[in-house]
Amino acid sequence: MGKDVVTRVRQLAEEMGLDAVVAMSTANVTYVGGFEVPSQSLVPSRLVMCIVAAGSGSCQVVVNIEESLTRTESALDEVVAYNEFTEHPVDVFADTLRSMVPKKGRVGIELAHISAEAYERLRTRLGGAIELVDASELFTKARIVKTAAEIEAIRTVARLAHAAHYEALAETRPGDTELDIASRIISNLLGAGAEHVLRLVVGSGDRSWHANPAATSRVIEAGEMIRLDIFASKDTYLSDVARTAVVGTPTSEQADIWKGLLELRRTAFDMVKPGASTAAIYNRYRSGLEELGFSPINFLGHGLGLELHELPYVDRYSDTELEPGMVLSLEPYVMLPDRNWGFQVEDTVVVTEDGVDVLTDVHSDEELISVPLGAR
């Protein structure tokens, strides 16, 4: 995806009158550089900067230990490395930037991601000649509409995540722990070609309704609910697919809630098309859920791509007009703390030229998943 993205980012920089734009957040570095610098998120002091100049020229500034890998994988023209122990990354970045833009240039950087300390050091090192402006909007604009390659990457990982739910739950029995389920899911995902499992939500029993609980050694018992949400990646793009199960046969009340959520999902899918209002989709969902007697959380969905939550949100407070190429994860969700019940069904769709394309495979899930009570 690298070269297309560089072209797109350069074009937006030129439209905004910038001499260069710089990615520094993990997601935007991955987006612009075309690969994930391995230790960027693991060792926060190893700053990475991707500079795309207007006209021509691009450069990735990385820690010396990852210089060779970056030379092999980066989509950018040049790689400059700093010595982790003797040079400050910001100094090397500032000097590189100065060599790539006019003396009184205007450069977009991520003010919501560069640290206060790094920003101060950068301004001092640049000596005031170069004007720094916020580039958040540029990256949002670039990333909110996905390229065909990005959509296919998201489709691939969404389908892997969808299948992993069903495979792992089919093998689950009462007496298993949440970690047993997590282990099966991850093994399935990696065996099927996923690269990372960033996080798994595995909430059973009184943890099933909480947002985002990680798997623990809690033993799962008959009659309990299990809520799963899979955040995995392939080719650096993420899945966000959630399903719900009950251990044993669902009660009719549980089956009805699930059926209600699937109807709300269908309605939401049907409303997704170019020109549609995210507020209208949220409000339709909200009133539908309230008719079922439940209170919705503040959002039904969100963009998905290199990050778990991207724009646009489908929420109570904002409104975005959908455009072809926007990718959404939609997640009808009911939390019932008093019952120890949590229900969630989450799928990923892309806005097409005339409607919606559902990227997850939703044909097999008309019934609430039942974990068998018998022996494996």
Next chain:
Amino acid sequence: MGKDVVTRVRQLAEEMGLDAVVAMSTANVTYVGGFEVPSQSLVPSRLVMCIVAAGSGSCQVVVNIEESLTRTESALDEVVAYNEFTEHPVDVFADTLRSMVPKKGRVGIELAHISAEAYERLRTRLGGAIELVDASELFTKARIVKTAAEIEAIRTVARLAHAAHYEALAETRPGDTELDIASRIISNLLGAGAEHVLRLVVGSGDRSWHANPAATSRVIEAGEMIRLDIFASKDTYLSDVARTAVVGTPTSEQADIWKGLLELRRTAFDMVKPGASTAAIYNRYRSGLEELGFSPINFLGHGLGLELHELPYVDRYSDTELEPGMVLSLEPYVMLPDRNWGFQVEDTVVVTEDGVDVLTDVHSDEELISVPLGAR
């Protein structure tokens, strides 16, 4: 670990004349709050702040969707939630902070982690009465010496990671992909009780010498080298254990290099004790490796805990006097790009009152690991 840590952080804040100290980075939020806020690293806009006031009082500020989980798990006295869509986290944080410290208070924050944008907003919202100073040194000082509970957490995950290398490589055969190995390692780790696998380094053949390559679908062939490094977590503490294998029988040259690395490892272990100089340990390693005919990278090791690289470094440029409770990952590493060979052996140790305690189980690895050529 929560309450002990809060006491320690509070004491350091008081010693530094602060009215409160605030954790904002993922690692320090996890350290002070005593648990990992699930979406902090996945959704960067969901800022989390842990405020520890001098004297008494502590509060965790989180996104509303994770309020219930935080109330269940946080070690801090209070939880304050902001509405993700209608409130800026910094505003809620600033107002909470103001209610916890004197009008002209002095507060430590992480200037290397708060964004330039958030810092500007915080200063505006606080109106200049509260003095903000950098708290990096406080957190470094707190975390560089581990508590007994932290050491046991690191020992547990180090042993899981160590075992996972041998188990996964015993099942590996020529024709497997790097992803096959990754899948086995992760399955073993989670089955054994690890919580997350943050990243795996799986580099085979011409990728074996690079720093930090992720697993790919590259097929492994007879005669190639495989270098693995496992970054997994349990109870939020990390492993960093690396091993090397050759597919088939090692050549005598390969066996000799491995033996040389193990001798350098032994020498390093023997030098670790209270009062020892990290520079002396690095220099002994460097000269030993040079005697073998190889060039060392700039560091032999680093602290390990909630983050992959913590202080102290054992490197070419700095010098730290070791103290009991410091945890080090030591990683003799030889990169031979011209041969497509990468050798690494990495283990974790803790400085004790009178020497060293090796946390990984190093008894079983006297020979370079050989991946069998036959059928599984």
